[in-house]
Amino acid sequence: MTVRRLPTGPDTAPADPGPEQARPRVHVEHVMGTAVVLTVHGAHDGPEVGDALAGACRMLHDADEVFSTWNPSSPMTRLRRGEARLDQLDPRAAEQISEVLELCRQACSLTEGWFDPWALPGGVDPTGLVKGWAIERALAVLDARGLTAMVNGGGDIAWCGQPPDGGWRLGIRHPWVADGLACVVVGDGVRRAIATSAGYERGAHFVDPFTGEHTMGALASGTVAGPDLAVADALATALVVGGRPVLDAIRRLPDARGGGRYEAYAIGPAGEEWATKGFPFAEAQP
Amino acid sequence: MRYRAPFVLAASAAGLAGILSYHTHGTTLAVGSQSPAGGAGKRSAGSGAATTTPPATTAPDHTTPSSTAAANQTVTGPTVQYGYGQLAVRVTVSGGRITDVSVPVLQVAEYTSQYIAQQAIPMLKGQVLSAQSAKIQGVSGATYTSQAYDQSLQSALTRVK
Numbered sequence: 001m002t003v004r005r006l007p008t009g010p011d012t013a014p015a016d017p018g019p020e021q022a023r024p025r026v027h028v029e030h031v032m033g034t035a036v037v038l039t040v041h042g043a044h045d046g047p048e049v050g051d052a053l054a055g056a057c058r059m060l061h062d063a064d065e066v067f068s069t070w071n072p073s074s075p076m077t078r079l080r081r082g083e084a085r086l087d088q089l090d091p092r093a094a095e096q097i098s099e100v101l102e103l104c105r106q107a108c109s110l111t112e113g114w115f116d117p118w119a120l121p122g123g124v125d126p127t128g129l130v131k132g133w134a135i136e137r138a139l140a141v142l143d144a145r146g147l148t149a150m151v152n153g154g155g156d157i158a159w160c161g162q163p164p165d166g167g168w169r170l171g172i173r174h175p176w177v178a179d180g181l182a183c184v185v186v187g188d189g190v191r192r193a194i195a196t197s198a199g200y201e202r203g204a205h206f207v208d209p210f211t212g213e214h215t216m217g218a219l220a221s222g223t224v225a226g227p228d229l230a231v232a233d234a235l236a237t238a239l240v241v242g243g244r245p246v247l248d249a250i251r252r253l254p255d256a257r258g259g260g261r262y263e264a265y266a267i268g269p270a271g272e273e274w275a276t277k278g279f280p281f282a283e284a285q286p
Numbered sequence: 287m288r289y290r291a292p293f294v295l296a297a298s299a300a301g302l303a304g305i306l307s308y309h310t311h312g313t314t315l316a317v318g319s320q321s322p323a324g325g326a327g328k329r330s331a332g333s334g335a336a337t338t339t340p341p342a343t344t345a346p347d348h349t350t351p352s353s354t355a356a357a358n359q360t361v362t363g364p365t366v367q368y369g370y371g372q373l374a375v376r377v378t379v380s381g382g383r384i385t386d387v388s389v390p391v392l393q394v395a396e397y398t399s400q401y402i403a404q405q406a407i408p409m410l411k412g413q414v415l416s417a418q419s420a421k422i423q424g425v426s427g428a429t430y431t432s433q434a435y436d437q438s439l440q441s442a443l444t445r446v447k
Contacts, residue, residue, distance in 0.1 A: 026384040028439065035435040037387055039423070106305035131429075136310030154429035164423065171417050173427025176407045179390040183412040184420050196426040200394045223426060230310050256306040271408025281412065 027053050031060045032131060033070070034154050038138070041148040041164055052145045056138035063134035066093045067100070069125055080123030100126050100133055100230075107234035112249050114242035115234045119209035132156045132195055132233025139229075155236070158193040158229040169282060170194050175220040175267055182267060184282040185225060190260045191280060193229035197222050197240040206241045218243025221267040224250070225280055227260035239264055244274075251276050357381065362390060363442030368434035370394050375438040379446045387439065388417065392428055 027038045038056055040049055067076045075093035078084040086094050104126050107115045117126045135151045139158045142149040148161025150168075159168055168187035174180035175198060185194060198221040199206075208215045222239030224232040239246045243266065250264045263279040275281070362376040374391035377384055414420045 023380050023385040026387055028384070028387060028435075030432045030436060034429045034432050035439075037424070041423075103305060103308065106308075110305060133310055140311065150423055152424045152426075155427055157424050157426050159423070166421060169420070169422045171414065171420055171422045171425045171427075173392070173417075173425050174410065174413055177413070177415060178393060179417050181414040181417050181420055181422075181425070182410050184414060184422060185426075194426045198427055200392075200428070221427065228309050231305055231308060253306065258307060262306075267410065271410055273410060 025049060025053075027057075029057045029060060031057070032064045032068070032134065032153070036060060036135070036138075036154075037152045038142070039150045039152070040142065041150075041161070048145070049147070052142050052147060056141040056151065059138040059141055060134050063096075063130060063137065066096055067126065067130045067134075069122070069127060076126070080125065082123070100130060103133070103230060104129055104234070107231065107238070110249065110253070111235065111238035111242070111246055113209055114246045114249075115238035116209035119212065120207050121212070128197075128237035129230050129234040132158075132193070132228075133230035136193070136229045155196045155198070156193075156229055156233050157195075159187060160192065163188065168192075172196055172221070172223050172265070173198070175200055182221065182273075183265070185223075185265075186280045186282050187225070190227060190258070191225055191263075192227065193232045194223060194225045195229060195232035195236040197233075197236040199240065206237075208241060215241065217241050218268075219266050220269050220271075222246075223265045224262055225265075226262035227256060227258070232262065235262055235264065239266060243268075247274055247276070358385075359446050360386075361442040361445045363438030363440075365391050366434040366437045368431045370431070373430060373434050373438065375435055375442060377439055377442045377446075379443070388425065389428065389430065389435075390417070392430075 024042075025040045027040075029036045029038065038053055040053065065071075066074060068074045069077055069080070071077060075084070075089045076097060079086060079089065079097060086097065089097070101117075101124070104115075104117045104124075107129060108117070113119075115128060117124050117128065131153050135153050135156055135158050139149065139151045139160055142151070143160040146161075148159075148164070150157060150159040157170060170185045170187060171181035172183050172185060172194075173196065174182045187194065197217075198219075199216040200220070206215050206217050207213070217240040219240045222236050222243075224235040224239060226232050226235075235246070235250060239250070247264055247266055250262055253262055255261045261278065263276045265273070265275040265279045265281075267273055358378065358380045360376060360378045363374055365372050365374040371394040372391065373389055373393075376388045376390050378386035417425060
């Protein structure tokens with residue numbers, strides 16, 4: 001396993017913004033307790049883009065209403081507290097919860113238990129996967145309109161459409177350097193999602209599923225890139241908590257039907273780095 | 287009455303084939319009304335996901351009302367303290383709309399304090415010391431506290447002419 005190097009030359013000058021129509025349109029939505037940034041690329045100023053963005057935001061809020069574990073009356077809270085059975089919930093909420101929990105079961109198996117929503121205090125908690133899932137659903141609204149877009153929920157990013165000039169390039173935040181990047185990653189139409197989980201996000205908010213104890217995690221930062229953000233979210237959560245065993249589990253995954261696979265990059269607390277062989281580091285800065 | 291998710295994740299004997307081929311579908315809204323998909327796609331929708339659109343309202347963009355807004359202004363908002371640390375938001379506005387946002391300042395107090403005290407910040411092989419120069423569309427790596435983010439962003443926007 002090698003970690004490819006990115007040349008660190010002098011800072012380049014900021015790019016010419018180009019004609020007005022080519023500038024992206026950015027919308028910030030406050031939902032799920034965080035700021036989600038939705039960006040539509042290309043020459044789009046019409047109301048249909050506003051409609052699409054509103055629809056995407058509705059998806060985010062919908063997921064928040066169903067899954068928020070901060071809300072005492074959300075369907076997920078009622079289910080996990082044993083206040084209601086799945087078949088007593090609103091049918092469409094039950095459908096979404098079923099889908100998410102099935103994903104969680106498979107992610108738990110795939111990570112050999114390092115992603116385990118059932119090991120969290122207070123009842124089953126799929127939060128480590130829901131953000132990625134919600135972002136994918138929001139992105140699907142934009143995708144169905146034929147837009148080139150990116151939805152960025154802090155650690156979790158997914159994109160669709162024609163890549164901008166130079167391709168999709170995502171930075172992974174440096175754990176210790178403000179406004180710095182640990183590296184740059186490239187994406188495409190198959191590898192279209194990236195999730196990073198890190199101890200710097202909110203302090204010791206992870207739970208070790210095997211001991212039940214709070215932990216800052218085995219890693220400073222764990223990143224997973226692949227075809228779907230819900231899955232990447234779960235894998236990244238497991239990776240930062242478990243470290244090496246999860247990296248190895250990801251390395252052993254078979255390719256998916258359709259060719260995509262999940263790749264991982266890990267930063268240890270002393271700056272050590274590990275990555276799976278195919279992790280999509282950018283070769284060079286332009 | 288049993289409820290089954292419409293997208294049953296087929297599991298192989300090893301239990302992995304389903305999740306590895308899984309793609310989230312954005313179809314059913316659990317709450318609120320659904321209306322038929324509208325708008326012609328500019329290219330084929332690969333996954334065939336239907337869209338649901340709300341009644342026609344525009345997303346509440348944080349844009350300045352002035353139509354004579356200067357081109358391409360970038361303003362960094364104040365550093366806002368919140369429960370776990372501090373952050374500041376940088377915003378670029380062009381032609382009256384936001385074209386870029388980033389977070390150039392993010393420090394989680396208990397996480398960085400040990401490194402600051404020891405003056406021993408680990409260096410990484412491929413690191414880029416300024417996110418601004420890397421020609422990227424986004425940064426993966428932090429879940430911002432909404433209130434602090436909004437505070438810094440809104441303050442920055444008031445300074446855009």
